[in-house]
Amino acid sequence: MSKDPDLSINIGKLKLHNPLVLASGVLGTSASLLYRAARSGAGAVTAKSCGPEARAGHPNPVMVEWEGGLLNAIGLTNPGAKEEVALLKETKRQLAATGIPLFASIFAGTPEEFGLVAGIIAEADPDLIEVNISCPNVRGDFGTPFAADEHSAALVTRAVKEAVGITPIAVKLAPNVPNIGRIAAAVVNAGADAITAINTMPGMVIDAEACQPVLTNRTGGISGPALKPIALRCVAEIAKTVDVPIIGTGGVITGMDAIEMILAGAKAVGVGSAYWYRGPEAFRLIIEEMKAFMIDHDIQSLEDIRGKAVRR
Amino acid sequence: MKADFFTVKIKRTVKLNHRTIWVEMNQTLDAQPGQFVMAWLPGVGERPFSIAGSAPLCLLVVDVGPFSQAIHQLKPGDTLWIKGPLGHGFSLLGDAAILAGGGYGAAPLWPLAQLALSQGMNVQVCLGARSKADLLLCDAFEEIGCELTLATEDGSAGETGLVTGVVEKILKSKKIDGLYACGPTGMLTALASLAKTYNFPYQLSWEALMRCGMGLCGSCEVPQTCDPALPPGWLACFDGPVFRYP
Structure with a gap:
């Protein structure tokens, strides 16, 4: 009988007791919700992205389920960086006894603004800052996502890195680019300590009876099961190109999905839409399923299988 | 439960008071008392409503803003888009x-x-x-x-x-x-x-x-x-x- 498998991982100097990270945008809007996600089994939690100013987000409908997953366009609802610092500080206070790391997430309209927001957020001393250069739902306000171009992605990364000092940063990439490996290489060269891959995939759901898109924003980001094969390919491409930890995110609903993400080369695994599909016990269920798979296959540690499916 | 929209037709509306109507649809919804639906009117918006009746589906709509005003304008035969039932309702205890x-x-x-x-x-x-x-x-x-x-x-x-x-x-x-x-x-x-x-x-x-x-x-x-x-x-x-x- 093998001993209980070890699910702990490291992202740089950060130790996570399991690889599951609450993805940004889900339940990350208050200290109590982040605490709840942490207590429900997450290895780390990410706050919802915040920008330079408060934003109300898009009018309803902002989310709909379709056959293959979910589609959302919340529109980066956030209280602005200064208010977010208070939220993050309170979250850190609540999480202190649990030892569960808190990731902040930021967005902005220019590389300079990214630096500014990062500098403000660093005051809250999050364990990591995720740089959201890939939100698909605010094109009108923030131009084409920086994730679409390696030069702009690198500029943003450098600006954030300079602003935050020793706080590690993860850059969150978009799936809809011709060569995600090149973008990954550019942000790592510019100082990214980790990569989160991927953000949601732009999509549209049309209601034929209404003769119009369901979401008020017309387009949104696809998440859930449909995103998983896209995310797995992106993670595998990135893992082939760079050597930093990857937080593999997209369509992870079960423990098997999480194992597949590790097999593609991810170090940690983002979990978001699973809350809808599996309920509030999502993290615990995924962990149990991962452990069961590892015991069945005599796997002691996730490091033993990381990238194994895509190595040649 | 899948959270996408389906259409229902308005069967009738009844004025309950100076700013409230009762809206009865042409179909039932398998729901518990206390659950809710999201109602969508394309081009107008989407709002949550308590389920006021499930066989047939009924909503109570108070005129509190542009969305409820738009529902007040609906006539029998008009279409409303519904997502739900959502959430958890009441569960009765004792006598x-x-x-x-x-x-x-x-x-x-x-x-x-x-x-x-x-x-x-x-x-x-x-x-x-x-x-x-x-x-x-x-x-x-x-x-x-x-x-x-x-x-x-x-x-x-x-x-x-x-x-x-x-x-x-x-x-x-x-x-x-x-x-x-x-x-x-x-x-x-x-x-x-x-x-x-x-x-x-x-x-x-x-x-x-x-x-x-x-x-x-x-x-x-x-x-x-x-x-x-x-x-x-x-x-x-x-x-x-x-x-x-x-």
Whole structure:
């Protein structure tokens, strides 16, 4: 009988007791919700992205389920960086006894603004800052996502890195680019300590009876099961190109999905839409399923299988 | 349950008071009292509504803004888009129930009262509003056999004051197995505290700003300042809208 498998991982100097990270945008809007996600089994939690100013987000409908997953366009609802610092500080206070790391997430309209927001957020001393250069739902306000171009992605990364000092940063990439490996290489060269891959995939759901898109924003980001094969390919491409930890995110609903993400080369695994599909016990269920798979296959540690499916 | 929209046709609308209509659809929805739906009118918006009837699906729509005004304009045969049922509803306990509604909080209590009576329960309904003209469904509750007590802030019907006052009198004087309520946040906070004082189990249906309606965006968190018994990070759309205690 093998001993209980070890699910702990490291992202740089950060130790996570399991690889599951609450993805940004889900339940990350208050200290109590982040605490709840942490207590429900997450290895780390990410706050919802915040920008330079408060934003109300898009009018309803902002989310709909379709056959293959979910589609959302919340529109980066956030209280602005200064208010977010208070939220993050309170979250850190609540999480202190649990030892569960808190990731902040930021967005902005220019590389300079990214630096500014990062500098403000660093005051809250999050364990990591995720740089959201890939939100698909605010094109009108923030131009084409920086994730679409390696030069702009690198500029943003450098600006954030300079602003935050020793706080590690993860850059969150978009799936809809011709060569995600090149973008990954550019942000790592510019100082990214980790990569989160991927953000949601732009999509549209049309209601034929209404003769119009369901979401008020017309387009949104696809998440859930449909995103998983896209995310797995992106993670595998990135893992082939760079050597930093990857937080593999997209369509992870079960423990098997999480194992597949590790097999593609991810170090940690983002979990978001699973809350809808599996309920509030999502993290615990995924962990149990991962452990069961590892015991069945005599796997002691996730490091033993990381990238194994895509190595040649 | 899949959270996408389906269409229903309006069968009829009935004016209940100066700013409220009852909307009856042409089809049923398999739902528990206390669950809710998101109603969408393309080009206008989307809002959550308590299910006021499930066979057929009925909603109670108060004119509070552009979206409800647009629903008030709908005619029989017009289409409405529905997502749901969503969330968790009431679950009846024991033999004697007290149902307390503030304003349009009467909506989810109507199917609950019908279910409770069908199970042979004794049902006491307390409704409160600003004035007599704002009270909703009074005759309906009485006609099906509920004991009805009213409270209005201006004294134009029933007792003068808040519905919490009449609820407290009943809690003091009668054997009740459970308190079920829906209404404004302040009313529910007061009822939660009353129920704890008199040691009654309670189920409260909370209202909050709902955006995704699917437990993901975090907009509809009801904080512990509303009721200290709520767990941290409690979401009205996903964990609720009904909170049961104990």
